[in-house]
Amino acid sequence: MIFRNPLKLLFYLCLLIVILLVGYKAYLNFFMEDFAGVHTKQAVQIHRGISATKPFSFAVVGNINNSVGIFEERIIPELNASEMDFMVSAGNAVSGGGEDKYRALYGLLDHLNIPYLLTFGSHEYEDFGSFRFYDHFGPHFYSIQVGNSRLIFLDSTGKTPWQWQMRWLDDLLSQDTSKARILFIGHPPLKPKEDALFEQPEDYLAPPEFRNALLEAAQKHDIDMIFSANLSLYSEMQQNNTQFITTGGAGGLILNDDTSFYHYVQVNVSSKGEITHSLQQLEVGQHPILKRLESLWFFVYSLFYTGYLNFLLIVAVFAAIAIRLYAIIFIGKDYYPDYNLDPTPWLERPLRVAMFTNNYLPFIGGVPISIARLRRGLEQLGDKLLVVAPRYKDQPEVEEHVLRVPSLLTMGEKREFRLANIFLGRIRKRVRAFYPDIIHLHHPFWLGSLGLFMARRLKVPAIYTYHTRLEHYAHFVPLPGLIFRNLISHALIKRFANKCDGVIVPTYSTEEYLRMIGVKTPAFVQPTGIEYARFQAVTDNEISKLRKTLKLGDEKIFISVSRLSNEKNIDFMIEAISELQQATSKPFHFLMIGEGHQKERLQNKIEALGLETHITLVGAVPPEDMAMWYRLGDAFLFASKSETQGMVILEAMAAGLPVVAVRSSGIDDVVRHGFNGYKTPERQDQWCAQVKHLLENDELRHTLSRQALAFAKDFSVEQFAMDIREIYATTLAHCYKNRYKPRDEKRKKRRVI
Numbered sequence: 042m043i044f045r046n047p048l049k050l051l052f053y054l055c056l057l058i059v060i061l062l063v064g065y066k067a068y069l070n071f072f073m074e075d076f077a078g079v080h081t082k083q084a085v086q087i088h089r090g091i092s093a094t095k096p097f098s099f100a101v102v103g104n105i106n107n108s109v110g111i112f113e114e115r116i117i118p119e120l121n122a123s124e125m126d127f128m129v130s131a132g133n134a135v136s137g138g139g140e141d142k143y144r145a146l147y148g149l150l151d152h153l154n155i156p157y158l159l160t161f162g163s164h165e166y167e168d169f170g171s172f173r174f175y176d177h178f179g180p181h182f183y184s185i186q187v188g189n190s191r192l193i194f195l196d197s198t199g200k201t202p203w204q205w206q207m208r209w210l211d212d213l214l215s216q217d218t219s220k221a222r223i224l225f226i227g228h229p230p231l232k233p234k235e236d237a238l239f240e241q242p243e244d245y246l247a248p249p250e251f252r253n254a255l256l257e258a259a260q261k262h263d264i265d266m267i268f269s270a271n272l273s274l275y276s277e278m279q280q281n282n283t284q285f286i287t288t289g290g291a292g293g294l295i296l297n298d299d300t301s302f303y304h305y306v307q308v309n310v311s312s313k314g315e316i317t318h319s320l321q322q323l324e325v326g327q328h329p330i331l332k333r334l335e336s337l338w339f340f341v342y343s344l345f346y347t348g349y350l351n352f353l354l355i356v357a358v359f360a361a362i363a364i365r366l367y368a369i370i371f372i373g374k375d376y377y378p379d380y381n382l383d384p385t386p387w388l389e390r391p392l393r394v395a396m397f398t399n400n401y402l403p404f405i406g407g408v409p410i411s412i413a414r415l416r417r418g419l420e421q422l423g424d425k426l427l428v429v430a431p432r433y434k435d436q437p438e439v440e441e442h443v444l445r446v447p448s449l450l451t452m453g454e455k456r457e458f459r460l461a462n463i464f465l466g467r468i469r470k471r472v473r474a475f476y477p478d479i480i481h482l483h484h485p486f487w488l489g490s491l492g493l494f495m496a497r498r499l500k501v502p503a504i505y506t507y508h509t510r511l512e513h514y515a516h517f518v519p520l521p522g523l524i525f526r527n528l529i530s531h532a533l534i535k536r537f538a539n540k541c542d543g544v545i546v547p548t549y550s551t552e553e554y555l556r557m558i559g560v561k562t563p564a565f566v567q568p569t570g571i572e573y574a575r576f577q578a579v580t581d582n583e584i585s586k587l588r589k590t591l592k593l594g595d596e597k598i599f600i601s602v603s604r605l606s607n608e609k610n611i612d613f614m615i616e617a618i619s620e621l622q623q624a625t626s627k628p629f630h631f632l633m634i635g636e637g638h639q640k641e642r643l644q645n646k647i648e649a650l651g652l653e654t655h656i657t658l659v660g661a662v663p664p665e666d667m668a669m670w671y672r673l674g675d676a677f678l679f680a681s682k683s684e685t686q687g688m689v690i691l692e693a694m695a696a697g698l699p700v701v702a703v704r705s706s707g708i709d710d711v712v713r714h715g716f717n718g719y720k721t722p723e724r725q726d727q728w729c730a731q732v733k734h735l736l737e738n739d740e741l742r743h744t745l746s747r748q749a750l751a752f753a754k755d756f757s758v759e760q761f762a763m764d765i766r767e768i769y770a771t772t773l774a775h776c777y778k779n780r781y782k783p784r785d786e787k788r789k790k791r792r793v794i
Contacts, residue, residue: 052368055361062353065141076147080179086156087127091188094312098124100321101225101288101306103131103270106164107145108292111303113152115323116291121154125307128155129192131288132162132227132270138170143177158185158194162227162270163244166198182206184213190310191219193264195255197228203251207258214262220314222264229269229287230255233276235300237289244271259283265316266308274301275320286318297325378563382778384770387478391423392769395477397492399484400459401430401443405636405661406604407688408483408508411569413664416442418570418762427475429468429488431459444471446488463491469498477501479769483508485537493540502542502776504769505562507534507551509683531558538562543772545765548710563775565768568711569688570761572668573754576695579672587673591657596628597736600674600698602667602689603681605637605658610680610703610723615643617680617729619650624729627736629655631678634670636661671696675742676735679703682723687711694718694753699745701731717749 091097100120105112120128135142150157159165161181165174171181181196193213195206214222228246237244246252246269259267260281267285273294276287290304297303303323310316396416401409416426420442432445446461446468472495480496482489482505489505496503538544538560546552547568555564603609611633618631633643633656640658647656662670671677677693677700684707690700691711700718702708712720719731735742 049368052361052364055357055364058353058357059361062357077176078179079147079177080158080183083127083156083158084185087158087185087187090126090156093189095188096309096311097126097188097190098307098309100125100128101131101268101286101308102128102291103133103268103288104273104293105130105134105146105149105291106136106293107134107142107149109149110292111323111325112292113149115303115325116305117149117152119321120305121152123307125155127187128153128157129225129268130157130159130270130291131225131268132160132197133164133289133293134159134162135164135170136293138165138167138173140173143170143173147177158192160194160225160227160268160270161196161198161200163198165227166200171198171200182209186219188310189219189312189314190221190223191217193222193224195224195226197226197246197251197269203248203254207251207254210258211262214258214264217262221310221316222262223308223316224259224264224267226255226267226269228271229276229285230267231278231280231285233272233274233278233287233300235274235276237272237274238294238296238301240272256280266318268306275304275306276300284318290323295325379775379778382771382774384767384774387770387773388767391425392419392479392766393425393427393475393477394419394479394481394769395427395429395472395475395492395495396481396483397429397488397495399431399461399486399488401428401433402664403433403435403437405664407569407684410664411506411508411688412483414570414572414758415762415765418758419766421759422762422766424766425475427472427477429472429492431461431488433459444468461488463488469495473499479504479773481506481769482541485533489537493537502772503540504543504545504772505538505541506545507538507547507555535559542776543768545768548707550706550709554706563772565771567761567764567768568691568756570758571688571691571695571753571756573695573757576668576671576692576697579669579696583669584672587669591632593630594628596630597675598673599629599631599676599678599732600634600671600693601631601678602634602671602692603679604635605633605639605643607639608681608683609637610682611639611643612646613680613703613723613725613728614678615646615650615652615656617725617732618656619652620725620729621732621736622652622655625733625736629736631656632659632670632674633657634659634662634667667692668696671698674698676701676732677718678732679708680723680728681705681707684708691753691756694749695756697746697750699735699742699749701728701735703728713752717745717752 100123102112102116135146159178161171161174165171175181181198181201182194184191184193191214193210195210226246228244230246230252232245246255258264260283264283267283269285269287270289272287273289273296274287275290278285286306288304288306290302295301295303303325305321306318307321308316308318396412398408398412400406402413412428416428419426426442428443430443430445432447436445446463446465448459449462450460451458468491477499479501480492480503482492482503485505493503534555535558538555539562541562544555544560544562544564545567546555546564547566549566552564552566601614603611605611621629640660644658647653647658671693674693674696675698677690677698679687679690679700679702681687682703682705684705687702687707690702690708693700694717700712702712702718702720703723704720708720712718714720719734721727721731735745
């Protein structure tokens with residue numbers, strides 16, 4: 042279990058923090074409702090609630106910085122409980138000008154029960170925030186009449202030329218008849234006597250000409266108060282008749298000393314225009330340890346100079362990397378198998394096995410046939426099976442062992458590929474009711490992914506059989522072929538296999554491939570079984586009747602069984618047969634068994650090459666008749682490079698057919714060159730030469746036929762089922778020793794039902 046390893050728990054906790062923070066940013070940017078022109082709506086509410094003959098009061102906050110702990114949880118409840126008429130931010134309401142910060146602020150302010158107005162400050166300006174402020178709230182500098190008073194907001198960021206603002210201010214106040222005038226500007230015009238935390242020269246109003254012009258305007262037009270933010274402290278100063286207040290305690294970094302503390306300012310304006318203000322300090326007590334940690338935070342913040350969320354994101358990423366590196370470097374690993382595992386308890390009782398596959402009978406293919414054989418073999422050994430598979434048009438009406446799932450989408454000319462509706466709740470309900478001991482997955486996606494999910498939910502092992510080389514199926518995927526072939530297919534197999542408890546591969550070369558792409562899961566080499574006895578039961582009379590039906594003479598018969606699709610390399614064989622018929626005088630006929638979306642194109646190619654008398658595209662043959670068709674042949678031809686084993690090759694050998702195949706991962710371990718057939722590079726001259734060799738040398742063909750028959754005998758379905766059962770038992774023993782606790786009695790009883 043993850044929680045038994047504190048280091049692993051910490052790693053996943055860090056990973057969770059990263060995911061949550063990224064998800065939070067995505068939510069703010071893409072899913073939160075849009076908003077625009079907020080100041081217009083707020084000004085209307087303020088005008089409606091305040092008349093020129095009545096007093097009013099409002100709160101001034103500075104440096105909200107998207108604060109949740111202070112602004113949302115402490116200040117907002119106090120403002121909502123007070124009788125103040127509205128709130129004004131003196132600047133830095135956001136911790137940065139990003140869209141996520143503006144959306145987070147909008148969510149915070151939505152908790153206020155009173156209207157509000159914002160000053161365009163330095164943080165609002167960051168990261169192209171000026172455009173967002175304008176779109177979401179309104180102009181960077183503006184003025185509104187509130188009762189008998191004038192509220193003025195200036196832009197101190199440099200976004201708007203200061204000369205233009207001062208001209209506008211002079212024109213505005215020259216005609217203004219308000220009894221009180223209060224101005225808000227993000228950068229303080231005067232430097233407080235106390236030093237501020239992380240104080241920088243750019244924290245104050247600049248350039249000097251702007252500062253001097255503002256001070257002159259304040260004296261000329263009798264501005265009563267000027268509020269600003271930008272510094273993490275509270276300060277008030279008097280110059281001439283104007284009071285300058287710097288307030289920066291609504292969030293962000295605070296020292297919690299005599300000058301730097303959490304606070305807001307309450308401003309009261311009487312009906313005669315008299316202004317009074319009071320400081321509202323928040324009591325935020327701190328434990329000595331928390332105070333020491335806060336000091337450490339100040340140091341870190343001075344290094345990164347970033348917001349809380351970004352800082353947590355950085356720390357979490359680096360912590361996850363550090364923990365992962367520690368696990369790789371310092372924690373020892375045992376790469377040898379556990380030889381003390383005892384699979385006997387699971388071998389001595391019937392197992393309940395749930396299988397998930399993206400295709401199944403009546404769809405004809407290597408995977409469905411392999412699954413059907415394994416199911417029958419396991420049932421003969423006394424096990425209970427449940428196969429979760431797509432629904433097909435011509436499927437049997439009654440199937441006690443199969444859960445058919447309707448399709449969301451079908452693909453292919455004959456709708457042979459189906460995407461089952463994995464979202465149906467009845468699938469999970471039926472699998473839970475079946476109560477499997479182990480779940481066997483036959484594809485690394487879709488129904489396979491659902492099966493893996495169910496295995497984790499039910500806390501049972503998941504076994505995956507690697508049937509198919511996905512990189513050879515790029516033409517079925519609506520993505521650039523090279524991207525799927527060279528990157529996505531291998532990554533998909535690696536990721537899925539490493540989530541499973543065991544991987545079954547049909548050949549050693551396939552196991553080597555999985556190790557090369559980074560699969561760490563225990564692998565079991567187990568070739569797919571074949572119904573060996575069925576091939577021996579075919580009589581000469583049945584073969585003779587089939588030969589007459591097909592109007593075949595004494596010519597030698599080549600057989601191939603494959604889906605007519607690009608990845609099966611059928612064109613290679615057709616072109617090679619064209620060369621062969623010109624290179625030999627021996628009569629032969631090539632029967633290509635199988636259906637597929639390329640059938641019409643391949644038939645046109647056969648006719649274009651004048652091979653109608655030498656090649657027949659037979660089409661689909663019922664599985665129960667395949668043994669007879671194999672026995673009709675004298676040799677088996679194959680050119681596919683997408684196989685993991687090539688089950689049809691073993692079936693051909695069970696019928697006594699020597700094989701000529703193109704060398705590939707699924708062929709190398711099955712075809713023994715010169716013993717039961719020949720394997721060549723993908724070169725038509727070499728492949729054609731070996732076919733010609735078998736065609737013209739009867740003695741050699743008979744010798745290889747006997748040896749192929751003996752080789753195939755070791756791959757019976759009965760032996761295959763017993764071997765797979767032992768893999769199940771070994772995996773169960775390993776998982777319940779290392780991952781799961783022993784089942785309670787109630788669980789055992791339910792599994793027996």
